[in-house]
Amino acid sequence: MPKQPAAPSSVTEAVSPDHDLENEASFRRVWFSDFDLSGQEADSVEFEQCRFSRASLARAVVNDASWTDCLAENCDWANLRASKAGLSRVRLTTVRLTGVQWIDCGLRDVEFRDCRIDLGTFRFSSFRDVAFTDCNLTRADFTNADLRGAVFSGCDLSGAQFAQAECDGARFVRCELAGIGSVTSLRGATLTSYDLAALSVTFAAALGISIEE
Template sequence: MPSPSTARPAGPPPARPRPPKALELATADEDDLRDEATYVALGYYDIDLSGRCAKGAEFDQCRFNRADLSGTSLVKVSLTDCLIENTNLANLRGDQSSLVRVAVRGSRLTGLQWIDGHLRDVTLLDSRADLAVFRSARFRAVQFDDCNLAGADFSGADLTGASFSRCDLSGAQFSGAKMTGTRLVGCTLAGIGGVTSFAGASISTGDLIALSRTLATALDITVEDA
Protein backbone atom coordinates (compact mmCIF):
# COMPACT_ATOMS: atom_id res chain seq x y z
CA MET A 1 0.00 0.00 0.00
CA PRO A 2 1.43 3.43 -0.92
CA SER A 3 2.31 5.81 1.85
CA PRO A 4 0.03 8.83 2.41
CA SER A 5 2.60 11.13 0.84
CA THR A 6 2.90 9.13 -2.39
CA ALA A 7 0.58 9.98 -5.27
CA ARG A 8 -1.26 6.99 -6.65
CA PRO A 9 -0.97 6.23 -10.36
CA ALA A 10 -3.39 8.17 -12.52
CA GLY A 11 -6.17 6.36 -14.33
CA PRO A 12 -6.31 6.03 -18.11
CA PRO A 13 -5.65 9.34 -19.89
CA PRO A 14 -8.61 11.07 -21.51
CA ALA A 15 -9.50 9.74 -24.94
CA ARG A 16 -8.56 12.17 -27.70
CA PRO A 17 -11.11 14.01 -29.84
CA ARG A 18 -11.70 12.57 -33.28
CA PRO A 19 -12.46 15.48 -35.60
CA PRO A 20 -12.28 14.83 -39.35
CA LYS A 21 -9.23 15.98 -41.28
CA ALA A 22 -11.33 18.21 -43.53
CA LEU A 23 -13.64 20.79 -41.97
CA GLU A 24 -16.09 23.12 -43.61
CA LEU A 25 -15.44 26.73 -42.65
CA ALA A 26 -18.25 28.07 -40.46
CA THR A 27 -19.71 31.55 -41.01
CA ALA A 28 -21.56 33.76 -38.55
CA ASP A 29 -24.53 34.02 -40.92
CA GLU A 30 -25.06 30.36 -41.81
CA ASP A 31 -23.73 28.73 -38.65
CA ASP A 32 -24.80 31.12 -35.90
CA LEU A 33 -25.93 29.49 -32.67
CA ARG A 34 -29.57 28.39 -32.72
CA ASP A 35 -31.79 26.30 -30.44
CA GLU A 36 -31.87 22.55 -31.16
CA ALA A 37 -29.41 22.95 -34.06
CA THR A 38 -26.82 20.30 -34.98
CA TYR A 39 -23.37 21.34 -36.20
CA VAL A 40 -21.11 18.66 -37.69
CA ALA A 41 -17.50 18.92 -38.93
CA LEU A 42 -17.36 22.71 -38.90
CA GLY A 43 -14.33 24.92 -38.33
CA TYR A 44 -15.11 28.01 -36.27
CA TYR A 45 -12.04 30.11 -37.06
CA ASP A 46 -11.67 33.81 -36.14
CA ILE A 47 -15.41 34.09 -35.61
CA ASP A 48 -17.39 36.21 -33.13
CA LEU A 49 -20.19 34.27 -31.42
CA SER A 50 -20.15 36.26 -28.19
CA GLY A 51 -23.32 37.01 -26.27
CA ARG A 52 -25.38 34.34 -28.03
CA CYS A 53 -28.00 32.02 -26.50
CA ALA A 54 -28.71 28.44 -27.53
CA LYS A 55 -30.65 25.54 -26.01
CA GLY A 56 -30.28 21.89 -26.93
CA ALA A 57 -27.66 22.48 -29.65
CA GLU A 58 -25.14 19.76 -30.59
CA PHE A 59 -21.58 20.23 -31.84
CA ASP A 60 -19.97 17.09 -33.29
CA GLN A 61 -16.41 16.92 -34.66
CA CYS A 62 -16.01 20.71 -34.69
CA ARG A 63 -12.92 22.84 -34.18
CA PHE A 64 -12.81 26.28 -32.57
CA ASN A 65 -9.68 28.36 -33.16
CA ARG A 66 -9.42 32.02 -32.16
CA ALA A 67 -13.20 32.09 -31.78
CA ASP A 68 -15.00 34.38 -29.33
CA LEU A 69 -17.85 32.82 -27.32
CA SER A 70 -17.52 35.11 -24.33
CA GLY A 71 -20.77 35.79 -22.49
CA THR A 72 -22.65 33.16 -24.46
CA SER A 73 -25.38 31.11 -22.71
CA LEU A 74 -25.71 27.40 -23.52
CA VAL A 75 -28.39 25.21 -21.95
CA LYS A 76 -28.36 21.42 -22.39
CA VAL A 77 -25.79 21.76 -25.16
CA SER A 78 -23.30 19.00 -26.06
CA LEU A 79 -19.83 19.13 -27.61
CA THR A 80 -18.40 15.81 -28.81
CA ASP A 81 -15.03 15.16 -30.49
CA CYS A 82 -14.22 18.88 -30.55
CA LEU A 83 -10.96 20.84 -30.42
CA ILE A 84 -10.93 24.28 -28.77
CA GLU A 85 -7.74 26.32 -29.23
CA ASN A 86 -6.85 29.94 -28.47
CA THR A 87 -10.53 30.67 -27.95
CA ASN A 88 -12.30 33.11 -25.62
CA LEU A 89 -14.85 31.35 -23.40
CA ALA A 90 -14.81 33.96 -20.65
CA ASN A 91 -18.11 34.22 -18.75
CA LEU A 92 -19.69 31.57 -20.96
CA ARG A 93 -22.56 29.79 -19.18
CA GLY A 94 -23.17 26.10 -19.91
CA ASP A 95 -25.96 24.84 -17.66
CA GLN A 96 -26.63 21.07 -17.78
CA SER A 97 -24.31 20.77 -20.77
CA SER A 98 -21.76 18.11 -21.68
CA LEU A 99 -18.23 17.82 -23.04
CA VAL A 100 -17.22 14.41 -24.40
CA ARG A 101 -13.78 13.84 -25.96
CA VAL A 102 -12.93 17.53 -25.99
CA ALA A 103 -9.48 19.14 -25.84
CA VAL A 104 -9.04 22.77 -24.78
CA ARG A 105 -5.66 24.44 -25.27
CA GLY A 106 -4.37 27.98 -24.76
CA SER A 107 -7.85 29.36 -24.15
CA ARG A 108 -9.47 31.80 -21.74
CA LEU A 109 -12.23 30.40 -19.50
CA THR A 110 -12.23 33.12 -16.84
CA GLY A 111 -15.63 33.19 -15.12
CA LEU A 112 -16.97 30.28 -17.17
CA GLN A 113 -19.96 28.56 -15.52
CA TRP A 114 -20.42 24.85 -16.28
CA ILE A 115 -23.02 24.04 -13.63
CA ASP A 116 -24.58 20.59 -13.21
CA GLY A 117 -22.74 19.52 -16.34
CA HIS A 118 -20.90 16.41 -17.50
CA LEU A 119 -17.27 16.18 -18.62
CA ARG A 120 -15.84 12.92 -19.96
CA ASP A 121 -12.49 12.41 -21.71
CA VAL A 122 -11.67 16.12 -21.51
CA THR A 123 -8.21 17.72 -21.48
CA LEU A 124 -7.55 21.36 -20.57
CA LEU A 125 -4.00 22.50 -21.30
CA ASP A 126 -2.25 25.79 -20.63
CA SER A 127 -5.53 27.66 -20.20
CA ARG A 128 -6.83 30.36 -17.88
CA ALA A 129 -9.94 29.27 -15.96
CA ASP A 130 -9.71 31.47 -12.89
CA LEU A 131 -13.07 32.04 -11.16
CA ALA A 132 -14.64 29.30 -13.29
CA VAL A 133 -17.64 27.57 -11.71
CA PHE A 134 -18.09 23.79 -11.98
CA ARG A 135 -20.65 23.33 -9.20
CA SER A 136 -22.31 19.90 -9.16
CA ALA A 137 -20.51 18.89 -12.38
CA ARG A 138 -19.42 15.29 -12.98
CA PHE A 139 -15.83 14.60 -14.10
CA ARG A 140 -14.78 11.34 -15.77
CA ALA A 141 -11.24 11.09 -17.21
CA VAL A 142 -10.68 14.85 -17.08
CA GLN A 143 -7.15 16.25 -17.00
CA PHE A 144 -6.11 19.83 -16.14
CA ASP A 145 -2.47 20.60 -17.04
CA ASP A 146 -0.73 23.96 -16.45
CA CYS A 147 -4.01 25.79 -15.91
CA ASN A 148 -4.83 28.86 -13.82
CA LEU A 149 -7.82 27.77 -11.71
CA ALA A 150 -7.43 30.37 -8.97
CA GLY A 151 -10.75 30.97 -7.24
CA ALA A 152 -12.52 28.23 -9.22
CA ASP A 153 -15.62 26.70 -7.63
CA PHE A 154 -15.94 22.90 -7.57
CA SER A 155 -18.56 22.81 -4.80
CA GLY A 156 -20.63 19.63 -4.87
CA ALA A 157 -18.79 18.34 -7.95
CA ASP A 158 -17.91 14.69 -8.51
CA LEU A 159 -14.16 14.90 -9.13
CA THR A 160 -13.41 11.20 -8.79
CA GLY A 161 -12.20 11.12 -12.40
CA ALA A 162 -10.21 14.36 -12.42
CA SER A 163 -6.48 15.06 -12.26
CA PHE A 164 -4.66 18.36 -11.81
CA SER A 165 -1.00 18.83 -12.77
CA ARG A 166 0.95 22.06 -12.17
CA CYS A 167 -2.26 24.06 -11.73
CA ASP A 168 -2.85 27.17 -9.66
CA LEU A 169 -5.79 26.26 -7.41
CA SER A 170 -5.23 29.02 -4.86
CA GLY A 171 -8.51 30.10 -3.31
CA ALA A 172 -10.47 27.36 -5.13
CA GLN A 173 -13.57 25.98 -3.40
CA PHE A 174 -14.16 22.23 -2.95
CA SER A 175 -16.92 22.14 -0.34
CA GLY A 176 -19.07 19.03 -0.66
CA ALA A 177 -17.03 17.67 -3.57
CA LYS A 178 -16.39 13.93 -4.08
CA MET A 179 -12.63 13.47 -4.49
CA THR A 180 -11.87 9.80 -3.99
CA GLY A 181 -9.35 9.08 -6.75
CA THR A 182 -8.76 12.73 -7.64
CA ARG A 183 -5.05 13.28 -8.38
CA LEU A 184 -3.07 16.48 -7.72
CA VAL A 185 0.59 16.93 -8.62
CA GLY A 186 2.66 20.10 -8.33
CA CYS A 187 -0.34 22.37 -7.70
CA THR A 188 -0.73 25.60 -5.73
CA LEU A 189 -3.29 24.95 -2.98
CA ALA A 190 -3.00 28.07 -0.83
CA GLY A 191 -6.23 29.27 0.69
CA ILE A 192 -8.48 26.58 -0.76
CA GLY A 193 -11.93 26.01 0.73
CA GLY A 194 -13.55 22.70 1.63
CA VAL A 195 -10.24 21.01 2.39
CA THR A 196 -12.00 18.21 4.30
CA SER A 197 -13.45 17.07 0.96
CA PHE A 198 -9.95 15.89 -0.05
CA ALA A 199 -10.47 12.54 1.71
CA GLY A 200 -9.48 9.80 -0.72
CA ALA A 201 -7.56 12.09 -3.09
CA SER A 202 -4.03 11.31 -4.27
CA ILE A 203 -1.63 14.18 -3.59
CA SER A 204 2.09 14.61 -4.22
CA THR A 205 4.41 15.23 -1.27
CA GLY A 206 4.90 18.92 -2.04
CA ASP A 207 1.16 19.50 -2.36
CA LEU A 208 0.49 17.67 0.89
CA ILE A 209 2.72 20.04 2.86
CA ALA A 210 0.78 23.06 1.62
CA LEU A 211 -2.54 21.30 2.12
CA SER A 212 -1.71 20.35 5.70
CA ARG A 213 -1.43 24.00 6.69
CA THR A 214 -4.81 24.78 5.14
CA LEU A 215 -6.31 21.75 6.90
CA ALA A 216 -4.87 22.88 10.22
CA THR A 217 -6.48 26.28 9.78
CA ALA A 218 -9.84 24.69 8.90
CA LEU A 219 -9.68 22.59 12.07
CA ASP A 220 -8.53 25.55 14.19
CA ILE A 221 -5.20 23.85 14.91
CA THR A 222 -2.32 26.10 15.93
CA VAL A 223 0.93 25.12 14.22
CA GLU A 224 4.02 26.13 16.16
CA ASP A 225 7.58 25.93 14.93
CA ALA A 226 9.74 23.77 17.18
Protein backbone atom coordinates in the same frame (compact mmCIF):
# COMPACT_ATOMS: atom_id res chain seq x y z
CA MET B 1 -8.10 11.37 -25.01
CA PRO B 2 -10.05 13.21 -27.76
CA LYS B 3 -9.73 12.08 -31.34
CA GLN B 4 -7.50 14.05 -33.66
CA PRO B 5 -9.72 16.71 -35.32
CA ALA B 6 -10.42 16.58 -38.99
CA ALA B 7 -8.12 18.53 -41.27
CA PRO B 8 -9.41 21.98 -42.23
CA SER B 9 -9.85 20.89 -45.87
CA SER B 10 -12.40 18.25 -44.85
CA VAL B 11 -14.64 20.49 -42.77
CA THR B 12 -17.00 23.36 -43.44
CA GLU B 13 -15.62 26.75 -42.45
CA ALA B 14 -18.09 28.71 -40.35
CA VAL B 15 -19.64 31.83 -41.83
CA SER B 16 -22.16 34.25 -40.36
CA PRO B 17 -25.13 34.09 -40.11
CA ASP B 18 -25.29 30.46 -41.27
CA HIS B 19 -23.35 29.23 -38.24
CA ASP B 20 -24.65 31.61 -35.59
CA LEU B 21 -26.26 30.01 -32.55
CA GLU B 22 -29.95 29.18 -32.54
CA ASN B 23 -32.11 26.76 -30.56
CA GLU B 24 -31.52 23.06 -31.38
CA ALA B 25 -28.82 23.91 -33.93
CA SER B 26 -26.54 21.02 -34.86
CA PHE B 27 -23.01 21.66 -36.15
CA ARG B 28 -21.02 18.71 -37.51
CA ARG B 29 -17.47 18.97 -38.83
CA VAL B 30 -17.50 22.77 -38.74
CA TRP B 31 -14.32 24.83 -38.33
CA PHE B 32 -14.97 27.98 -36.28
CA SER B 33 -11.85 29.97 -37.22
CA ASP B 34 -11.63 33.59 -36.01
CA PHE B 35 -15.40 33.34 -35.53
CA ASP B 36 -17.38 35.47 -33.09
CA LEU B 37 -20.27 33.86 -31.21
CA SER B 38 -19.89 36.10 -28.16
CA GLY B 39 -23.05 37.04 -26.29
CA GLN B 40 -25.29 34.74 -28.35
CA GLU B 41 -27.91 32.59 -26.62
CA ALA B 42 -29.43 29.26 -27.63
CA ASP B 43 -30.64 26.00 -26.07
CA SER B 44 -29.82 22.41 -27.02
CA VAL B 45 -26.97 23.24 -29.41
CA GLU B 46 -24.83 20.31 -30.58
CA PHE B 47 -21.19 20.51 -31.73
CA GLU B 48 -19.80 17.29 -33.18
CA GLN B 49 -16.29 16.89 -34.60
CA CYS B 50 -15.90 20.67 -34.62
CA ARG B 51 -12.74 22.72 -34.37
CA PHE B 52 -12.51 26.14 -32.69
CA SER B 53 -9.49 28.32 -33.52
CA ARG B 54 -9.36 31.84 -32.06
CA ALA B 55 -13.15 31.64 -31.80
CA SER B 56 -15.15 33.53 -29.18
CA LEU B 57 -17.97 32.15 -27.07
CA ALA B 58 -17.45 34.86 -24.46
CA ARG B 59 -20.65 35.63 -22.51
CA ALA B 60 -22.62 33.14 -24.62
CA VAL B 61 -25.46 31.17 -22.99
CA VAL B 62 -25.88 27.63 -24.31
CA ASN B 63 -27.89 25.49 -21.90
CA ASP B 64 -28.29 21.77 -22.65
CA ALA B 65 -25.47 22.06 -25.18
CA SER B 66 -23.07 19.26 -26.13
CA TRP B 67 -19.52 19.11 -27.49
CA THR B 68 -18.39 15.74 -28.87
CA ASP B 69 -14.99 14.96 -30.46
CA CYS B 70 -14.09 18.66 -30.55
CA LEU B 71 -10.89 20.69 -30.31
CA ALA B 72 -10.57 24.30 -29.11
CA GLU B 73 -7.31 26.26 -29.38
CA ASN B 74 -6.45 29.87 -28.51
CA CYS B 75 -10.09 30.81 -27.94
CA ASP B 76 -11.93 33.26 -25.69
CA TRP B 77 -14.78 31.52 -23.87
CA ALA B 78 -14.75 33.81 -20.81
CA ASN B 79 -18.03 34.00 -18.87
CA LEU B 80 -19.64 31.31 -21.03
CA ARG B 81 -22.72 29.85 -19.32
CA ALA B 82 -23.62 26.26 -20.12
CA SER B 83 -25.76 24.50 -17.52
CA LYS B 84 -26.65 20.82 -18.04
CA ALA B 85 -24.14 20.61 -20.88
CA GLY B 86 -22.09 17.61 -21.93
CA LEU B 87 -18.46 17.40 -23.09
CA SER B 88 -17.16 14.11 -24.45
CA ARG B 89 -13.74 13.54 -26.02
CA VAL B 90 -12.86 17.24 -26.06
CA ARG B 91 -9.47 18.95 -25.88
CA LEU B 92 -9.09 22.63 -24.91
CA THR B 93 -5.66 24.25 -25.24
CA THR B 94 -4.84 27.85 -24.30
CA VAL B 95 -8.52 28.73 -23.95
CA ARG B 96 -9.57 31.67 -21.77
CA LEU B 97 -12.40 30.41 -19.56
CA THR B 98 -12.38 33.07 -16.83
CA GLY B 99 -15.75 33.08 -15.06
CA VAL B 100 -17.12 30.17 -17.09
CA GLN B 101 -20.23 28.53 -15.59
CA TRP B 102 -20.53 24.82 -16.33
CA ILE B 103 -23.19 23.86 -13.78
CA ASP B 104 -24.68 20.36 -13.50
CA CYS B 105 -22.66 19.25 -16.52
CA GLY B 106 -21.07 15.95 -17.50
CA LEU B 107 -17.43 15.90 -18.65
CA ARG B 108 -15.96 12.66 -19.95
CA ASP B 109 -12.55 12.17 -21.60
CA VAL B 110 -11.75 15.90 -21.58
CA GLU B 111 -8.37 17.64 -21.44
CA PHE B 112 -7.77 21.24 -20.37
CA ARG B 113 -4.19 22.37 -21.06
CA ASP B 114 -2.68 25.81 -20.40
CA CYS B 115 -6.16 27.23 -19.89
CA ARG B 116 -7.15 30.19 -17.75
CA ILE B 117 -10.21 29.06 -15.73
CA ASP B 118 -9.99 31.43 -12.77
CA LEU B 119 -13.34 32.07 -11.08
CA GLY B 120 -14.82 29.20 -13.09
CA THR B 121 -17.85 27.40 -11.65
CA PHE B 122 -18.34 23.61 -11.97
CA ARG B 123 -21.01 23.11 -9.31
CA PHE B 124 -22.82 19.75 -9.36
CA SER B 125 -20.81 18.64 -12.43
CA SER B 126 -19.29 15.18 -12.88
CA PHE B 127 -15.79 14.43 -14.17
CA ARG B 128 -14.75 11.14 -15.78
CA ASP B 129 -11.23 10.86 -17.22
CA VAL B 130 -10.75 14.64 -17.10
CA ALA B 131 -7.27 16.19 -16.96
CA PHE B 132 -6.38 19.76 -16.01
CA THR B 133 -2.74 20.44 -16.93
CA ASP B 134 -0.91 23.70 -16.20
CA CYS B 135 -4.20 25.59 -15.76
CA ASN B 136 -5.04 28.68 -13.72
CA LEU B 137 -7.97 27.59 -11.54
CA THR B 138 -7.67 30.24 -8.84
CA ARG B 139 -10.92 30.63 -6.91
CA ALA B 140 -12.68 28.04 -9.06
CA ASP B 141 -15.84 26.56 -7.52
CA PHE B 142 -16.23 22.77 -7.43
CA THR B 143 -19.03 22.73 -4.84
CA ASN B 144 -20.92 19.40 -4.95
CA ALA B 145 -18.90 18.29 -7.98
CA ASP B 146 -18.02 14.63 -8.56
CA LEU B 147 -14.25 14.82 -9.09
CA ARG B 148 -13.51 11.12 -8.71
CA GLY B 149 -12.29 10.96 -12.31
CA ALA B 150 -10.25 14.19 -12.36
CA VAL B 151 -6.49 14.78 -12.41
CA PHE B 152 -4.96 18.20 -11.68
CA SER B 153 -1.33 18.55 -12.72
CA GLY B 154 0.72 21.71 -12.33
CA CYS B 155 -2.40 23.80 -11.70
CA ASP B 156 -2.92 26.87 -9.53
CA LEU B 157 -5.96 26.10 -7.36
CA SER B 158 -5.39 28.89 -4.84
CA GLY B 159 -8.64 29.77 -3.10
CA ALA B 160 -10.65 27.10 -4.99
CA GLN B 161 -13.81 25.84 -3.27
CA PHE B 162 -14.46 22.10 -2.76
CA ALA B 163 -17.48 22.14 -0.43
CA GLN B 164 -19.33 18.79 -0.50
CA ALA B 165 -17.24 17.69 -3.50
CA GLU B 166 -16.64 13.97 -4.04
CA CYS B 167 -12.86 13.60 -4.37
CA ASP B 168 -12.27 9.90 -3.73
CA GLY B 169 -9.82 8.93 -6.49
CA ALA B 170 -9.02 12.47 -7.66
CA ARG B 171 -5.31 13.21 -8.13
CA PHE B 172 -3.36 16.41 -7.47
CA VAL B 173 0.20 16.58 -8.81
CA ARG B 174 2.43 19.56 -7.95
CA CYS B 175 -0.45 22.02 -7.65
CA GLU B 176 -0.78 25.27 -5.74
CA LEU B 177 -3.44 24.58 -3.10
CA ALA B 178 -3.06 27.54 -0.73
CA GLY B 179 -6.25 28.80 0.82
CA ILE B 180 -8.60 26.24 -0.71
CA GLY B 181 -12.05 26.03 0.84
CA SER B 182 -13.51 22.93 2.54
CA VAL B 183 -10.15 21.14 2.57
CA THR B 184 -11.69 18.16 4.39
CA SER B 185 -13.70 17.40 1.24
CA LEU B 186 -10.42 16.19 -0.32
CA ARG B 187 -10.86 12.95 1.65
CA GLY B 188 -9.86 10.03 -0.58
CA ALA B 189 -7.83 12.13 -3.03
CA THR B 190 -4.20 11.33 -3.90
CA LEU B 191 -1.62 14.09 -3.43
CA THR B 192 2.13 14.22 -3.94
CA SER B 193 4.37 15.11 -1.00
CA TYR B 194 4.82 18.54 -2.60
CA ASP B 195 1.07 19.15 -2.50
CA LEU B 196 0.74 17.92 1.08
CA ALA B 197 3.42 20.35 2.24
CA ALA B 198 1.65 23.20 0.49
CA LEU B 199 -1.62 22.22 2.20
CA SER B 200 -0.21 22.07 5.71
CA VAL B 201 -1.22 25.61 6.66
CA THR B 202 -4.73 25.14 5.25
CA PHE B 203 -5.14 21.83 7.10
CA ALA B 204 -3.97 23.44 10.32
CA ALA B 205 -6.46 26.29 9.96
CA ALA B 206 -9.31 23.82 9.32
CA LEU B 207 -8.38 21.95 12.52
CA GLY B 208 -8.01 25.14 14.55
CA ILE B 209 -4.28 24.65 15.00
CA SER B 210 -2.08 27.72 15.47
CA ILE B 211 1.37 27.73 13.89
CA GLU B 212 4.15 29.75 15.50
CA GLU B 213 7.24 30.88 13.64
